[in-house]
Amino acid sequence: MAFISSGYNPDKPMENRITDIGPRKFDEFYPAVIAKNKGKWAYHEILEPGVLVHVAESGDEVYTVRVGGARFMSTTHIEEICQIADKHCDGHLRFTTRNNIEFMVDSKDKLEPLKNDLKSRKFAGGSFKFPIGGTGAGITNIVHTQGWIHCHTPATDASGTVKATMDALFDDFQDMRLPAHLRVSMACCLNMCGAVHCSDIAILGYHRKPPMIDHEYLDKMCELPLAVAACPTSAIKPAKVKLEDGTEVKSVAVNNGRCMFCGNCYTMCPSMPLADAEGDGIVLMAGGKISNTRSMPKFSKVVVAFIPNEMPRWPTMTDTIKRMVETYAKNANKYERFGEWADRIGWEKFFDLCELDFTHHLIDDFRQQAYSSWRQSSQFKF
Amino acid sequence: MAKHETPLLDQLESGPWPSFVSDLKQQAEVRAKNEAGIEFQIPQDCCEDLLGILELSYKHGRTHWKHGGIVGVFGYGGGVIGRYCDQPEMFPGVEAFHTLRVNQPAGKYYTTKYLRDIMDLWNRRGSGVTNMHGATGDIILLGTTTPQLEEIFWELTHNLNQDLGGSGSNLRTPADCLGQSRCEYACYDTQDLCHFLTNEYQDELHRPAFPYKFKFKFDGCPNCCVASIARSDMSFIGTWKDDIQIDQDAVNKYVENDPAYPPEAGAHRGSRDWGEFDIEKEVLDLCPTHCMKFENKKLFIDDANCTRCMHCINVMPRALKPGKEKGCSILVGAKAPILDGAQMASLLVPFMPVNAENDYEEITDLIDKIWDWWMEEAKNRERLGELLKRQGFQKLLEVTELEALPQHVQYPRENPYVFWREDEVPGGFTRDIKEFRKFHQR
Numbered sequence: 001m002a003f004i005s006s007g008y009n010p011d012k013p014m015e016n017r018i019t020d021i022g023p024r025k026f027d028e029f030y031p032a033v034i035a036k037n038k039g040k041w042a043y044h045e046i047l048e049p050g051v052l053v054h055v056a057e058s059g060d061e062v063y064t065v066r067v068g069g070a071r072f073m074s075t076t077h078i079e080e081i082c083q084i085a086d087k088h089c090d091g092h093l094r095f096t097t098r099n100n101i102e103f104m105v106d107s108k109d110k111l112e113p114l115k116n117d118l119k120s121r122k123f124a125g126g127s128f129k130f131p132i133g134g135t136g137a138g139i140t141n142i143v144h145t146q147g148w149i150h151c152h153t154p155a156t157d158a159s160g161t162v163k164a165t166m167d168a169l170f171d172d173f174q175d176m177r178l179p180a181h182l183r184v185s186m187a188c189c190l191n192m193c194g195a196v197h198c199s200d201i202a203i204l205g206y207h208r209k210p211p212m213i214d215h216e217y218l219d220k221m222c223e224l225p226l227a228v229a230a231c232p233t234s235a236i237k238p239a240k241v242k243l244e245d246g247t248e249v250k251s252v253a254v255n256n257g258r259c260m261f262c263g264n265c266y267t268m269c270p271s272m273p274l275a276d277a278e279g280d281g282i283v284l285m286a287g288g289k290i291s292n293t294r295s296m297p298k299f300s301k302v303v304v305a306f307i308p309n310e311m312p313r314w315p316t317m318t319d320t321i322k323r324m325v326e327t328y329a330k331n332a333n334k335y336e337r338f339g340e341w342a343d344r345i346g347w348e349k350f351f352d353l354c355e356l357d358f359t360h361h362l363i364d365d366f367r368q369q370a371y372s373s374w375r376q377s378s379q380f381k382f
Numbered sequence: 383m384a385k386h387e388t389p390l391l392d393q394l395e396s397g398p399w400p401s402f403v404s405d406l407k408q409q410a411e412v413r414a415k416n417e418a419g420i421e422f423q424i425p426q427d428c429c430e431d432l433l434g435i436l437e438l439s440y441k442h443g444r445t446h447w448k449h450g451g452i453v454g455v456f457g458y459g460g461g462v463i464g465r466y467c468d469q470p471e472m473f474p475g476v477e478a479f480h481t482l483r484v485n486q487p488a489g490k491y492y493t494t495k496y497l498r499d500i501m502d503l504w505n506r507r508g509s510g511v512t513n514m515h516g517a518t519g520d521i522i523l524l525g526t527t528t529p530q531l532e533e534i535f536w537e538l539t540h541n542l543n544q545d546l547g548g549s550g551s552n553l554r555t556p557a558d559c560l561g562q563s564r565c566e567y568a569c570y571d572t573q574d575l576c577h578f579l580t581n582e583y584q585d586e587l588h589r590p591a592f593p594y595k596f597k598f599k600f601d602g603c604p605n606c607c608v609a610s611i612a613r614s615d616m617s618f619i620g621t622w623k624d625d626i627q628i629d630q631d632a633v634n635k636y637v638e639n640d641p642a643y644p645p646e647a648g649a650h651r652g653s654r655d656w657g658e659f660d661i662e663k664e665v666l667d668l669c670p671t672h673c674m675k676f677e678n679k680k681l682f683i684d685d686a687n688c689t690r691c692m693h694c695i696n697v698m699p700r701a702l703k704p705g706k707e708k709g710c711s712i713l714v715g716a717k718a719p720i721l722d723g724a725q726m727a728s729l730l731v732p733f734m735p736v737n738a739e740n741d742y743e744e745i746t747d748l749i750d751k752i753w754d755w756w757m758e759e760a761k762n763r764e765r766l767g768e769l770l771k772r773q774g775f776q777k778l779l780e781v782t783e784l785e786a787l788p789q790h791v792q793y794p795r796e797n798p799y800v801f802w803r804e805d806e807v808p809g810g811f812t813r814d815i816k817e818f819r820k821f822h823q824r
Contacts, residue, residue: 001422004506008536013456018539020584023485023555025561026573029492034563041566043700046648054564062564070402072524073411074429075501075510095490095514097559097608121708125395136649145517148431148439149402150465150481150524152447157439159402160394167397176652192718193517195613198726205587229762232721243735264721277443286515290612292604292619294693297611299724311391311440334656335646335668345649368708369723 015077031092032064032108039190049109049174050132063111064104066295067118067130068141068173070165071099072149072159080121088114098133098141098183124214133174137181139176139325140173142166143281144186145194147205152270154188155205155280156309156322162186165203168318169325179332179341182325183289190262198288200338201321202300205332209279210259215241215251222269224250230268233258260366282307302345303354307359320356327354346381384410385427386434390441406433409510423507424475424527431475432511432525435467441467451734453480453528455535459590461546462531478527479509482534483520483547485580488573489560490515499542507534518597519557520547545584551763552590556580558600559607566699568602568691569620569708570736576600579741579749586753593760596753603704604692610716610727613768616749617727618736625685626694632701633681637661639708646697654660665694709735710749714778715767732789748782755781776801 009015015092027035037056044054052064069077081092081101085093088110094102103114118130134140142165143149147158165184185196188205196202218227228236235258241251252272254265265272274280287301301322305316324338331353332341342350351358363369384407394403410429413422425431435446451464463481470477498523504510509525516522526534538544547555556579559565561572579598580587586596599610602620610617634641635661644651645659661681666674673687674694681701683694695702712734713727722752734744752766755778760769770778779786788794804811 001426004421004423004533004534006533007540008532010532013532016540017457019457019545020588021527021539021543021545022581022584023577024487024496024542026488026491026577029487029496030563031491034491039562039568039571041562043566044647045644046651048651054566064564068400069514070400070405071515072402072405073512073514074405074412074513075410075505076409077405077536078497078512078514082497085494091494093492093494094560095492097519097557099514101514120512122657123395123401125392125404125410126397127395127401127404127675128398129400131398131400136646143517147511148445148447150447150479151755152445154445154466157436160391160440163394163399163401163403164399166399170398173399176650177654178652181649187718191720195517195609195718197718197724198609198612202471228764236540262720266449275444280443288612288767290606290609292606292611293691293693293696297606297726299726309443311443312393313659334650335697337650341680367723 019115029092029094031062031090031104031106034061034104035058037062046136046176048177049138050135051115052135053108059293061108062104062106063108064102065111065114065118065132066100066102066134067132068134069101070159070163071132071141071144077129081378082119084114084130084179088117096141097142098134099140101130112320121160131170131173136176137178138172138174138176139169139178139182139184142184142186142203143194143196144211145188145192147188151188153191153208153266153274155275156188156206156282157311158186161203161282161314162310164313164318165321169320173323178325178329179334180337182338184321191267193325196285197299198297199300200286200288201324202285202288203317203321204283205280205287206283206306207261207263207274207276207280208306209276210235210254210256210261211263211265211274213251213254214271214273215249216243218269218271219250221271223372225251227252227265227269227272231263232262232264233260236265239258277309281309282314284317284320289337289339294335295337295340295343300339301342302362303351303356305359324354324356345346348381385430385790386437388433388437391433391437403433406511413510418505420505423530423533424509424525426475426527428475428479428509429511431473432479432509435469435473435476435640438469438472451478451480451559453531455531455546458546458588460549460552460588463549463703465525475632478524479525480528480530480531482508482523482526483518483549484523485518485536485545485547485555486515486519486521486557488558488576488580489563490519491560491563496542500544501536503537503542507537516772518547518554520555546588548587550590551592551594552588552596553583553586554595554597555587555594555599556598557608559602561600561602565602567605567620567695567704569622569704570602570710571738572600572602572618572620574738575618575736575742575745578738580747582746583749593754594763594765596756596766603718605696606691610711612716612724613718614716614727615714616752617716618710618745619713620704621709621711621733623707623709624734626683626688626705627703628681628683629701630680633661633676633698634679636698636701637676637679643698643700647699652759665697668693709733714752715765717765717767721763722768722771725771727767728770728775729790730782730784732787751782754780
């Protein structure tokens with residue numbers, strides 16, 4: 001494997017350098033029907049799960065077939081996506097904000113060949129490459145983070161928990177039987193690159209053990225004041241520590257009782273790892289929404305404080321999620337989002353109906369926002 | 383024969399949902415065969431080692447990626463995230479496995495030509511593994527070595543006219559919904575504003591000079607498909623000021639259950655039969671302000687009391703449309719829970735015209751004022767929302783030179799502890815105690 005230069009000269013990095021050019025302009029990628037009718041769309045309709053038509057004021061139509069995908073994808077897979085887009089869609093496609101792929105055609109007669117092509121493709125292991133769905137009052141793709149495949153702070157895997165969950169919820173990816181759309185999100189640690197805190201159902205990786213301290217290396221690897229300042233609960237203080245060989249080193253001490261395992265110290269200081277096979281696992285949250293429709297946007301609430309990591313398919317987690325979805329499907333009113341339903345019936349009823357244990361972990365004791373979550377009323381349900 | 387046995391990961395190949403394990407295995411095989419004759423610039427078997435190290439994490443229940451590593455391209459402080467594995471002897475193919483963030487086009491439309499150009503580069507100089515897309519919106523190229531970073535950047539900029547995205551304490555790659563390109567709800571051109579601001583602030587995007595990350599997100603309407611209200615420091619949500627446009631004939635089509643007018647655009651065409659559409663139950667009763675009525679086959683909306691929640695428009699999209707005087711609301715300060723708890727964005731500007739003609743001058747003025755304040759006052763790793771909480775909403779109004787409005791609050795304060803400023807109280811705070819004592823004995 002001989003090194004091939006692109007033209008870059010390491011001795012003169014500024015020579016012919018191009019910077020600050022930004023992304024490519026969006027409109028060079030528009031399919032013709034989109035370019036022509038932008039800003040002049042009259043209405044849209046979901047014809048069946050995963051298939052939409054948008055009708056322009058001009059009468060033009062664009063048919064969209066939405067398919068799910070693992071957001072983790074190889075160039076081999078993307079080449080296959082390109083082949084499909086070349087064959088059916090004049091070489092155009094788009095991705096949605098939830099990692100779905102959208103293939104667009106400009107007339108109805110092109111729809112069936114496209115759908116049949118997509119349905120026919122499977123991976124060697126048997127899973128669909130391009131399952132059609134993810135629209136309307138169903139469950140669309142899960143937005144998620146890197147997990148064990150590429151990150152240093154996760155408390156669980158992302159791609160694996162998502163694959164297991166989407167397998168369990170697959171029927172609802174291809175159906176629209178729910179009272180409203182239901183968004184599932186996954187973040188593999190509290191940093192929440194995936195911002196799951198406003199999802200109908202959120203899967204969150206969580207650590208439960210305070211950081212270990214690698215005293216021998218800490219002062220060499222980290223800025224002590226940054227490690228101390230990183231802690232939101234002031235659980236970390238500077239300390240002098242005697243190593244086994246008698247040398248005294250500058251390090252830190254952690255007040256374990258104050259630690260809520262956010263891992264922010266580890267972000268600032270690699271000598272304070274938290275990961276632990278027994279300590280780490282899954283938190284389930286529910287009832288968040290980001291749309292302003294009917295009720296205000298709301299945060300998800302913690303409904304299961306901890307589920308152990310059960311590799312490779314996390315059955316306790318997927319069973320619990322499935323149970324929540326079924327209970328919601330059975331009990332909520334049409335149009336009612338998961339959180340709107342739980343608010344209406346009361347969370348005490350929610351735990352009852354979903355057969356979830358309510359434990360002390362679920363009562364907020366973090367900062368001032370805790371108070372407003374306690375019940376300041378004699379109104380409640382038995 | 384696979385390089386590493388992966389009995390745990392193999393169990394993630396079954397089931398209907400696309401298996402990332404199957405995909406990674408096919409990629410490993412394609413690289414091993416190399417029928418295209420690619421001159422790989424990083425280890426050919428990196429995907430096999432990626433499978434191997436992931437299997438080890440599945441066995442141990444812990445990650446095997448080391449903390450960070452400062453790598454990047456010359457002159458930029460973001461766009462590249464260093465990554466090294468903690469078992470390089472076992473998995474030399476992924477010893478260094480850095481990430482590049484490539485700034486996606488607004489709205490995420492692509493041509494196959496563009497994708498193939500990127501993939502061709504990534505097959506030669508990287509692992510061929512990607513995320514389409516990362517949580518912020520970038521195309522994520524997952525896995526390359528340090529010597530390849532400048533080469534990739536050179537090819538991206540010189541051959542593909544394409545720049546990197548943001549990472550670290552800088553402006554993160556802005557992201558948007560597809561907006562007016564294919565959505566009748568969009569109240570402004572999200573893609574144009576997103577693209578304009580991304581280019582306007584290239585320096586802030588590439589060179590970390592901020593206290594912490596800063597995110598712009600652009601939603602075309604209050605449905606908020608990109609979740610700007612929950613995850614961006616500045617959230618631009620399309621809205622309108624005048625009356626919802628009503629097509630009364632189309633309203634009656636919905637009422638008559640005309641099959642060409644399915645409620646919520648057909649979103650409930652699943653295995654469950656919800657029965658006939660009932661405008662009273664499904665629209666009027668669910669309006670949060672109860673500002674609608676339907677009498678004598680005519681829909682009436684008291685627009686002065688409408689809060690533009692989108693429910694009625696979502697349910698009857700062929701009959702109702704946002705008004706004609708369109709713009710956006712600007713909300714600030716959203717963030718995920720790290721560190722002091724999650725924050726939803728708070729309304730700062732109820733209505734802002736979105737005007738491309740003057741290069742979005744009102745918007746860039748506001749951004750500049752907010753950044754001046756945040757860069758001056760924020761502590762290290764303090765998000766805008768946290769500074770807002772620490773110094774108060776009034777401070778934000780002061781620095782942005784905006785008037786207080788009842789729209790800024792859900793309800794007025796419940797305590798009278800007003801920090802009156804001296805200039806607000808006649809005579810000021812300096813008083814004469816001797817003069818006071820003339821009338822009030824000790």
